[in-house]
Amino acid sequence: xxxVEVENLSFDFGEKPLFKNASFRLLKEDHMGLVGLNGVxxxxxxxxxxxxxxxxxxxxxxLPNIRYGYLDQHLQMDQDxxxxxxxxxxxxxxxxxxxxxxxxxxxxxxxxxxxxxxxLNKAYKLQEELNEEDFYSIDARIKGVCNGLGIDEYGLxxxxxxxxxxxxxxxxxxxxxxxxxxxxxxxxxxxFLDVAQIxxxxxxxxxxxxAFIVVSHDVDFLNxxxxxxxxxxxxxxxxxxxxxxxxxxxxxxxxxxYEKLYNRxxxxxxxxxxxxxxxxxxxxxxxxxxxxxxxxxxxxxxEKPKTEKVLNFKFPYSKDVGKEILTVxxxxxxxxxxxxxxxxxxxxxxxxxxFVGHNGxxxxxxxxxxxxxIKPLSGSYKxxxxxxxxxxxxxxxxxxxNPIDYIRDHYPTKxxxxxxxxxxxxxxxxxxxxxxxxxxxxxxxxxxxxxxxxLKKSNLLILDEPTNHLDPSTKDSLKIALLDYxxxxxxxxxxxxxxxxxxxxxxxxxxxxxxxxxxx
Numbered sequence: 001x002x003x004v005e006v007e008n009l010s011f012d013f014g015e016k017p018l019f020k021n022a023s024f025r026l027l028k029e030d031h032m033g034l035v036g037l038n039g040v041x042x043x044x045x046x047x048x049x050x051x052x053x054x055x056x057x058x059x060x061x062x063l064p065n066i067r068y069g070y071l072d073q074h075l076q077m078d079q080d081x082x083x084x085x086x087x088x089x090x091x092x093x094x095x096x097x098x099x100x101x102x103x104x105x106x107x108x109x110x111x112x113x114x115x116x117x118x119x120l121n122k123a124y125k126l127q128e129e130l131n132e133e134d135f136y137s138i139d140a141r142i143k144g145v146c147n148g149l150g151i152d153e154y155g156l157x158x159x160x161x162x163x164x165x166x167x168x169x170x171x172x173x174x175x176x177x178x179x180x181x182x183x184x185x186x187x188x189x190x191x192f193l194d195v196a197q198i199x200x201x202x203x204x205x206x207x208x209x210x211a212f213i214v215v216s217h218d219v220d221f222l223n224x225x226x227x228x229x230x231x232x233x234x235x236x237x238x239x240x241x242x243x244x245x246x247x248x249x250x251x252x253x254x255x256x257x258y259e260k261l262y263n264r265x266x267x268x269x270x271x272x273x274x275x276x277x278x279x280x281x282x283x284x285x286x287x288x289x290x291x292x293x294x295x296x297x298x299x300x301x302x303e304k305p306k307t308e309k310v311l312n313f314k315f316p317y318s319k320d321v322g323k324e325i326l327t328v329x330x331x332x333x334x335x336x337x338x339x340x341x342x343x344x345x346x347x348x349x350x351x352x353x354x355f356v357g358h359n360g361x362x363x364x365x366x367x368x369x370x371x372x373x374i375k376p377l378s379g380s381y382k383x384x385x386x387x388x389x390x391x392x393x394x395x396x397x398x399x400x401x402n403p404i405d406y407i408r409d410h411y412p413t414k415x416x417x418x419x420x421x422x423x424x425x426x427x428x429x430x431x432x433x434x435x436x437x438x439x440x441x442x443x444x445x446x447x448x449x450x451x452x453x454x455l456k457k458s459n460l461l462i463l464d465e466p467t468n469h470l471d472p473s474t475k476d477s478l479k480i481a482l483l484d485y486x487x488x489x490x491x492x493x494x495x496x497x498x499x500x501x502x503x504x505x506x507x508x509x510x511x512x513x514x515x516x517x518x519x520x
Contacts, residue, residue: 001027001028001063002025002026002027002063003026003027003028003062003063003066003182003183003211004024004025004026004049004060004061004062004063004066004183005024005025005059005060005061006022006023006024006025006049006058006059006060006061006237007023007058007059008021008022008023008057008058008059009021009022009023009024009048009055009057009058009059009060010022010055010056010057010058011041011044011048011053011055011056011057012056013041013044013439014435014439015431016431017235018040018041018044018045018235019041019045019055019235019236019237020235020236021058021236022058022235022236022237023236023237024045024230024237024239025239026183026211026213027211027228028210028211029211029227030211030212030213030227030228031205031206031208031211031212031225031226031227031228032211032212032213032214032226032227032228032229032230033214033215033216033222033225033226033228033229033230033243033244033247034046034213034214034215034229034230034232035215035216035217035222035229035230035231035232035244035247036231036232036233036471037233037308037443037471037473038427038441038442038443038444038447038469038470038471038474039427039432039440039441039443039444040232040233041232042187042215042232042441043187043215043441043442045232045237046070046185046187046213046215048060049068049185049213050068050070050185066182066183067179067181067182067183068181068182068183068184068185069176069179069181069183069184069185070176070185070186070187071172071173071176071184071185071186071187071189072172077160077168077171077172078160079159079160079161080159080160080161081159081160082156082157082158082159082160083146083151083155083156083157083158083160083163083171084142084156084157086160086171086175087142087146087156087171087174087175087178088138088142090175090178090179091135091138094130094133094135094138097126097129097130097135098130098135100122100123100126101123101126101127101130104119104120104122104123105123108120141178142156142174142178143156145174145177145178146174148197148200148201148204149170149173149174149193149197149200149201150170150193150194150196150197150358150359150360151167151170151171151174153358153360154167154360164360164395165192165395166191166192166359166360166394166395167192167360169191169192170192170193170197170359173186173189177204180210181210182210182211183210183211183212183213184205184208184210184211184212184213184214185212185213186212186213186214186215187215188215188216188217188442188468188469189201189214189216190216190218190221190494191465191468191469192359193359193494194356194357194358194359194361194494195356195494195496196358197358197359198218198221198494202221202224202225205225206224206225214226217443217467217469217470217471217472217475218495219244219472219497220496220497222243222244223243223244223245224243226242226243226244227241227242227243228240228241228242229242229243229244229246229247231247231251233306234303234306238251238254255305258302258305259305261302262302262303262304262305265299265301265302269296269299269301272292272295272296273296275289275292276289276292276293276296280293308473309427310473310477311425311426311427311473311474311477312425312477313425313426313450313451313454313477313481314454314481314484314485315390315453315454315456315458315461315481315482315485316454316455316456316457316458317457317458317459317485317486317487318388318457318458318459318487319386319388319459320349320459321349321384321385321386321387321459322349322384322385323348323349324346324347324348324349324384325347325348325349325351325383325384325387325460325488326346326347326370326381326382326383326384327346327347327381327382328343328344328345328346328370328379328380328381329344329379329380329381329382330342330343330344330378330379330380331343331344331369331376331378331379331380331381332376332377332378332379333362333365333366333369333374333376333377334362334365334377335365335374338377339361339362339365340361340362340365340366340509342379343366343379345507347488347490348488349384349487349488350486350487350488350504351488351489351504351505352482352488352489352491352502352503352504352505353488353489353490353491353503353504353505353506353507354491354492354493354499354503354505354506354507355367355490355491355492355506355507355509356492356493356494356506356507356508356509357508357509357510359494361509361510362509363464363492363509364394364464364492366509367391367462367464367490367492369381370383371389371391371462386459387459387460388456388457388458388459388460389458389460389462390453390456390458390460390461390462391462391463392449392450392453392461392462392463392464392466393464394464394465394468394492396445396449398437398438398445399437399438400436400437400438401436401437402433402434402435402436402437403419403423403428403432403433403435403437403440403448403451404416404419404420404423404433404434406437406448406452407419407422407423407448407451407452407455410452410455411452411455414455420433422451422454422455423448423451425451425454426447426448426450426451426454427444427447427474428444428447428448428451432444441469442468442469443469443470443471443474445469446466446468446469446470447470447474450466450478458487459487459488460487460488460489460490461482461485461487461488461489461490461491462489462490462491463489463490463491463492463493464492465492465493465494466478466491466493467493467495467498475495475498479498479502482502483502491503
């Protein structure tokens, strides 16, 4: 049974056509991964499904009474609430019923005997409704989800107003899971999760009894949770049974078959056109030539297969420095209270160091501290002389400017032509260079930032979760660029598949002990 059907969908985003006569269906048993290159319209399609956007053409029909829940990381949250009260508010109608029951029993003696029986029946019905909704397990459910996503690490009594962007995103995800809708719709749910939390979410989704759609570039995650994959390519949606690896194999076969069909058709068109050109003017063969021309006119011309552009870029190197790059001694970091205490480690030249650890343990805070954005609470750190640092922050605030203006803001002497040439290396083509940064996809925004970084000579790269939002092909290009970089690299990442074969050393920041351990 289809929970939602999409037929003949067409939609343009500005001047860019995203969908053209596309069809789609979601079945009750589908655990679906929605995949495609950066900028093909994955997030836009989700917004079309939930009716935040309207199609230019075609129809989207949901089965009546289907409840869908959407992971909106830009959701406006009540900043005055605590995490617990925000999540518990999901069950406000049930708490209201509990309150009604209490009021009935508290006021029972004030009723007449006849009214008492009536009120007791009402209380009994309300109690049955609470039991049907498993009301008395609400606290356990909230705590279970919060524990799995690591939210309990910073306290359920903490106000939402003081949470970071990543922490708020996890609370929104917890709310969605607790809603338990008929269809879960999630856009990049693992971006702010560490390895342990991704493992928990993987198990949760594998056992989820209803349907879901997940946009993700995390191949391992998709392989573990999906039984069907829908790929957005060439403005249409194609459905494949199986996990991501199955999709890759079948999709490659389909591409090869399509290319053969396209080449055969092109050969036929060329041969037929040559016959027409040669025979149209001859009296004896004019009719045959005209007949073949009609065949060509009626032919459904196949579009030329699109080849996936492999990005090729580098981060320019400035100069060599000494052997010791950074020395950290008894460093305690945090804000109003310590997050990590007594950190001690050294970074040597040419190392590619990866910082790992639970989400929220303080990896980003550590980077901001050693970069002088945040003052340490105690201890010290010492950088080598003559360092040229190039930094990619995990979170960036975007303004209503296009990619050209974004880069010119950092490099005012660069011409439009020079900037566009750099952006093109990162897949930001002529259709995107004049588009507002606010309207680019997450992957496209990251590519613009990486393009900006590629203009700076450095001998130390510091990257905080650079693979968030990037498709697998771009991740591979980034990995090659890091391997080719002759300087030192400090990397924060939760994607083991990305860093495990390029790291020279891993610093695992342990949440419980608040001490760092080096794993070689």
